[in-house]
Each structure stands twice: as structure tokens, then as C-alpha cells.
Amino acid sequence: MSLRQFEYALAVAEEGSVTAAAERLRVAQPSVSQQIRGLERELGVELFARTPTGLVPTVVGRAFLREAEVAVTASRRARATARAGADELVGELVVSVQMGFGTRQLPGALRALRRRYPRVEVTVFEEPSSAELERLCRRGVLDLALMAACERSPADAHHLGEEEFVVVLGPGHRQLEAEQVELRELEGEPWVRFDRDSALDGVLTNVLRDSDRAPATGARVSQTATAVRWAAHGLGVTLVPASAVPEGHDHLARPVFPVVSQPVLAVLRPGAGPAETALLEFLRKESWSDSASFSPVS
Numbered sequence: 087m088s089l090r091q092f093e094y095a096l097a098v099a100e101e102g103s104v105t106a107a108a109e110r111l112r113v114a115q116p117s118v119s120q121q122i123r124g125l126e127r128e129l130g131v132e133l134f135a136r137t138p139t140g141l142v143p144t145v146v147g148r149a150f151l152r153e154a155e156v157a158v159t160a161s162r163r164a165r166a167t168a169r170a171g172a173d174e175l176v177g178e179l180v181v182s183v184q185m186g187f188g189t190r191q192l193p194g195a196l197r198a199l200r201r202r203y204p205r206v207e208v209t210v211f212e213e214p215s216s217a218e219l220e221r222l223c224r225r226g227v228l229d230l231a232l233m234a235a236c237e238r239s240p241a242d243a244h245h246l247g248e249e250e251f252v253v254v255l256g257p258g259h260r261q262l263e264a265e266q267v268e269l270r271e272l273e274g275e276p277w278v279r280f281d282r283d284s285a286l287d288g289v290l291t292n293v294l295r296d297s298d299r300a301p302a303t304g305a306r307v308s309q310t311a312t313a314v315r316w317a318a319h320g321l322g323v324t325l326v327p328a329s330a331v332p333e334g335h336d337h338l339a340r341p342v343f344p345v346v347s348q349p350v351l352a353v354l355r356p357g358a359g360p361a362e363t364a365l366l367e368f369l370r371k372e373s374w375s376d377s378a379s380f381s382p383v384s
Contacts, residue, residue: 089161091125092154094118095133099151102140156226176205179361182222183232184285185214186310187249187350190329191372192232198368199361206361214284214308229355229362232369234285234348243351244366247374249327251289251346252339254313256320259338266343269293276304276322278313286310290325293346314338329374350374 097107098118108115126133133147143151162177179199183192196208213219220237222228236243253267261267279301280287294301304322307313310330317324318338325346331339352369354362 087125087128089158091121092158094121095125095147096151096154096158098122098134098141099143099147102142104141152225159227175203175359175361177207177361179206179208179229179365180227181208181210181230181232181365182213182219182228183210184216184219184234185212185280186286186327186330187232187234188329188369189310189327191369191374194372195365195368198371199365202364203361212309214281214286216285216288217283223353223355226355228353229358230365231353233351233353236351236353242356243353244370246350246352246369246372248347249329249350249374251325251342251348252328252331253342254317254324254326254331254335254339256317256323257338259323261340262338264340267340268343269346272323274302277301278316278322278324279303279306280313281306281308284308286326289346289348293325293342 094107094111097111098104101107101110104118104122105115108118111118122133129150131146131150132144133150134141135144135147159180181192192210196210199206199208213222216233216235219231219233220235223231223233223236232246234249253261253269253272255262255267261271277290279290290301305316307316310326311332313324313326314331314335316322318335325342327348328339328341352366354366358366
């Protein structure tokens with residue numbers, strides 16, 4: 087088996103046909119077909135089912151492709167590191183962030199990384215589910231992740247600070263006069279909540295666990311910025327990380343009492359390269375406690 091065969095198989099799975107995969111890879115179609123047949127013969131299994139709508143990975147094929155993706159990603163990282171000088175690093179950096187974390191801190195760190203390694207391409211995506219984020223870390227797909235908890239070795243997880251949570255209220259809300267808001271004062275209010283399997287909805291559920299009633303749901307959303315804007319339109323109150331409050335909505339946000347916070351861990355992949363290490367360095371220089379900036383307007 088070769089990495090080229092892995093790359094061909096992944097392209098076929100993504101495109102759904104040998105022809106489209108060959109066009110994307112800029113190779114002849116018979117070459118792709120030959121490599122896939124050779125791979126299937128060597129493995130002794132059928133990786134793709136031929137259907138009227140195209141090639142679809144079999145159950146065994148899907149399992150194989152997951153591992154092939156990890157191998158191809160590792161190979162690309164190794165090639166990029168080997169070809170690059172210390173000041174001319176090239177390649178791709180894949181970063182995932184637990185939803186709401188690092189919204190204010192990450193741009194500055196990425197800007198500094200770009201200055202140091204201008205040829206490194208960075209892909210960043212938010213992941214609402216902490217369980218899925220942990221799974222992606224274990225698979226080795228991510229170069230760096232920002233998350234609240236990590237089941238892996240402490241050597242891989244670096245504590246950056248605390249992400250404090252704030253409550254966002256609607257205009258004219260009686261609690262806007264307070265410097266801090268006790269969550270019990272919001273009992274009975276509708277909440278703008280997040281998807282049921284998201285880490286953020288878990289935070290709200292946990293902090294209100296001692297309440298006599300579960301938080302009333304006014305609406306559910308998938309993004310922190312949407313939750314803040316809906317709260318600002320009076321659709322309910324919401325609880326979000328302080329750094330996730332969009333500019334222009336600070337006057338509606340208040341720290342909560344007792345304090346609600348989560349640790350922010352930067353989790354590096356094993357054998358992290360210079361780009362990941364540099365990004366961690368820049369993230370350490372950012373401030374991770376923003377809730378003090380939210381106070382009543384005099």
C-alpha cells in the first residue's frame with residue numbers, strides 16, 4: 087500500500103466517481119481505477135459499492151478511509167516540515183475551538199502567527215460538542231484545539247486561563263443596573279439556549295441544576311453571536327463566554343454571581359511542529375479574563 091493509493095481513495099470517496107477524482111488530482115482516469123483496484127486486491131476487501139448515483143464507500147471502506155485520512159494528513163505535515171527552513175515554514179494548520187472559546191483572543195494570536203510564518207495556511211472551525219472535539223483530537227486530525235477538558239495526557243494540554251461567562255440581557259432589563267447578576271434573580275425568565283448536545287447548553291444546565299425548575303427555553307440557536315443578538319432583541323436572556331459577546335453588545339452583558347467559568351486548554355497534537363508551538367506561544371500572551379469589562383453604564 088502507498089500514500090498515493092490512500093490519496094486516490096480519499097478523492098474518490100469525496101467526489102463519488104473515478105472520473106471526478108482523476109480531474110481533481112490531474113491524473114488519467116485509468117490510473118485512478120488501477121490504483122483503487124490494486125488497493126482492494128491487496129486488502130482483500132471491497133472499499134466502494136458501485137451504485138447508480140456513483141461510488142459509495144462500504145462499511146469497511148469507511149473505516150479504512152478514516153485511517154487513511156490520518157495517514158495522509160500526517161504525511162503532508164511531515165513533507166511540509168522537511169521542506170521548510172525555520173523562517174519559511176509552509177503547510178496547513180488545522181485548529182478547532184470549543185464553541186464560544188477564544189473569540190477575542192484567537193485573531194490576535196493568528197495575526198502574530200501569520201507574521202512569523204506567512205506561508206502557513208490556517209483552517210479554524212468551531213465545534214459545539216465537547217465529545218466530538220475530544221474524538222477529533224484522539225484521531226489526530228487537529229493540530230491544535232481549544233477546549234475546556236481533555237482526557238489525554240497532561241503533556242498534550244496546556245492551561246491558558248479561564249473563560250468567564252456572562253449573562254446577556256435585553257434592553258431595559260431590570261438587572262442591567264447591577265454590576266453582577268445572580269442567576270437566581272433570573273428564575274422564570276425565558277432563555278436563549280444552544281443545541282441540546284452542545285457544551286454551552288451543558289454549562290447552563292449545570293449552573294441551574296439546583297434550581298427548582300429547569301431553565302425555560304425561549305429559543306435554541308447554534309451560534310453564540312446569534313444567541314447574543316436574540317437576547318438583545320428581547321427574546322430571552324442567554325449565558326455565553328465573555329469573549330464571545332460581539333462588539334456593540336457589551337452594554338447588555340453582566341458578569342454572573344457566583345462566578346461561572348471554564349478552563350481553557352490548548353491541546354496540541356503529539357509531535358507538534360513549529361507552527362503549532364508558535365501558536366500556543368501567542369495564545370499564552372492573550373488575556374483570558376474579560377468579564378471585568380462588562381459593567382453598568384453610568
